[in-house]
Amino acid sequence: MMFGENVAEMETSIADRISELPEFILHNILSTLDTKEAGRASVLSKRWYQVWSCIPVLDFRLQYYKMVYWDVSTKYGFNVDDDVIQSFLGFIDKTMQRYDTQKYRIRKLHLELPTPDKKIESLVDRWIRIAVQNLVQELSINTLLHYTSDYRLPEILFRAKSLNVLKCRDIVLPYYETMELVSLEYLTLIQKNVDMIHTDMLQRIISFCPLVEFITTTxxxxxxxxxxxxxxxxxxxxxxxxxxxxxxxxxxxxxxxxxxxxxxxxxxxxxxxxxxxxxxxxxxxxxxxxxxxxxxxxxxxxxxxxxxxxxxxxxxxxxxxxxxxxxxxxxxxxxxxxxxxxxxxxxxxxxDHCDAQFSPLLYTMEDFITTDWFFKLKKILEDSKFFQSLVIDLPSYLGIDVEEDRLRTAVTDRPYKLRELKLHEPYTWDGIESPLMGLDGLFWICHPGVLSITTSLKNSSAESILDILKCKVQSWKHSLKSIEVEDIHGASCHPWDTEFRFRLLWL
Missing domain, CATH: 3.80.10 (Leucine-rich repeat, LRR (right-handed beta-alpha superhelix))
Known part of the structure; x- marks a missing residue:
């Protein structure tokens, strides 16, 4: 048997094993995808199709359809803003009718819509009715590109005893006498116009829903x-x-x-x-x-x-x-x-053991951080004796002007002991020395146990940063005993950034 055939058999075996997983695990896998993408995965096997056909998480995003059909529309010359919208609405309606007929459970429904007209509003009312009848727990609804809409949430939604989460963007919150949202835990309203919120209804929800948490950017x-x-x-x-x-x-x-x-x-x-x-x-x-x-x-x-x-x-x-x-x-x-x-x-x-982090604001019209800035930072740390972590965000336009002799002479007592120094400089690490001068100033006033450096530069490595530290950071030569790579992982704030962590030992 050829090597390629062995690989093919192995891949088939793995696919078969995945297909044998329990239905709730396969639902969780498919729930991470857009509903259209999950539908494509259903062609893998009859088992996958059966699982997809009753997946409890439905995510319909018009923007995704626009991207998918853009190349096709350019090639064949049809109107993407009309044909794609009609195809999109038809796909949703067909899917929701299947769930209505088969009585499949709907745990989460996300609807991203074009600016609704009367026909679309009628469709959305029907989809929400099906979701409520199928015990929906989370409903998120908004218009594409946040266009203002006159669409009013239907009354049946406010009788959904199973609803835990309701998120609306530029959708009218109307008033109805009946309201039984006894399970509602999260309400998010993001509206351009306060007139889209009926205040009496908002009062009723906030005052009488026993579990609700209210979030608004309106x-x-x-x-x-x-x-x-x-x-x-x-x-x-x-x-x-x-x-x-x-x-x-x-x-x-x-x-x-x-x-x-x-x-x-x-x-x-x-x-x-x-x-x-x-x-x-x-x-x-x-x-x-x-x-x-x-x-x-x-x-x-x-x-x-x-x-x-x-x-x-x-x-x-x-x-x-x-x-x-x-x-x-x-x-x-x-x-x-x-x-x-x-x-x-x-x-x-x-x-004393409060997890306190200080992130000094560097939003300034000046082009440089001066030596006086380091003196003021040192005073805050020493006067409070409170902070364990220091987070420094260095904008790419900001330089550091350090008078080394003045700083060295003025800082004579023991540096402040710090658990961690976090340095964020996504664009300046390789090419500009001023951030390294900043480390000199920081190391003269504080000694962190861990140095964390977050960067978005693709070619950065722990070894290259370590070499830069050894060659250019002056504190390395007189007070830093050793430095070791502790960890490398993706940054929590931006997935395209990398965080390098170094363990520092001081004399």
Whole structure:
């Protein structure tokens, strides 16, 4: 028998073994694919077709169809925006009718649609009805490229007792008298226009769904939410998580929030919102069960006092205009601090073993980081004696101007002991020496046990970075005893980046 035949037999054997896996495992495999891709996999065997025909996760994305049919449309000259849409809608309708007839369970349904007209709206109503009848647990629906739509979610959806997750983008949230979303845990609304949200319905969901966590990037402004002071007759809200705001777009914070009815709130994230120092203090005073607080890109904050016995996690991100931060949180176990080195940090009651990370903001109009910047960074570390990790993001446009003699003379006491130094410099590692000068400055003020370097340069290797460190980083020559490669893996934030971890031993 030829070698090629052996390989073919081996591949067939492996395919047969995969086909023999239990149905729920094959469902999990196919659930990672777009529904059209999963359909293509079904041609592998009769077994795969049977599994695909009743897969509980249906993911219909028009954008994927457009990409697939683009080359074909160019070659044969048909209108991709018409023919592909009709083919796409027909495929969904045929699939949903099969699930309706066979009563197959639908656990998750994702619909990405063209801007709906009356015909499409009628189809979507039917698909949602089938999903509800087949005990759907998660529904995600949005229009392609986030076009504004007049499509109103049908009433039957709000009687879906099995629904756990509802995500809507630019889809109208209407009002219905009946609502039985007793299992709803997550509600996400991303709308361009607040008029797309019927406030009475939003009030009902937030006030009476016992498990719901509410996430919105819509500027709710001063709409009548159930926790406003004038709504004093509302019972305590079951809301556990509230995410409010949107990156790169300011949202108006609801000024008349009555925190008394939000005593069950555990997590609060505020992004790019018009929140002030006084509002932060009022929230922390009233939210007695709050465990996690995120303040991200809130430019009106100047001097904030974080005082909370219940708080366990605190993230202050992009605090560009913050002048002073005071923390009195005796049960804090995780802290992410992303402010400028000029910001004053005062700690009153914090745990010694709190996982505290400092990521100094380098968003500056200056072209260089100077020696004074390193002095200020050193002062924050030594005055607080709080941070275990230091995260430095070096933008590609930013240079480092270090006066080595001045830094060497000024830093005479023992460097700050640090658990880990994380250096993110995706574009500058190979060609520019200024990031290496930055390491000199950092090593003079702190001695990390681990150095983590994240880069997107494809040709980087642990050995090449190690050679650069030995040749160009001056601290290597006088205070660094040894360095070893500890680990190499993909970065968690961006899959195209690589993280190199080195173990450092100091004299």
């Amino acid at each position: 500027d709710l402004g001063n709409i009548s939410l159930p926790w406003e002071r004038k709504q004093s007759k509302f019972k305590t809200s079951p809301l556990r998580k509230f995410v409010y705001g949107q990156f790169n777009r300011f949202s108006t914070w609801p000024l008349e929030m009555n925190v008394v009815v939000l005593k069950n709130l555990r997590k609060l994230e505020i992004i790019c919102a018009t929140i002030t120092d006084d509002i932060v203090s009022e929230l922390l005073y009233g939210l007695v069960a709050l465990e996690s607080l995120v303040l991200d890109s809130c430019s009106l904050l100047e001097c904030i006092m974080i005082s909370s016995v219940s708080l366990k996690e605190l993230r202050i991100k992009k605090g560009l205009d913050l002048m002073k931060v005071t923390i009195d949180a005796p049960n804090l176990i995780k802290f992410w601090y992303n402010c400028e080195v000029n910001t004053s940090l005062s700690l009153i009651r914090v745990l």
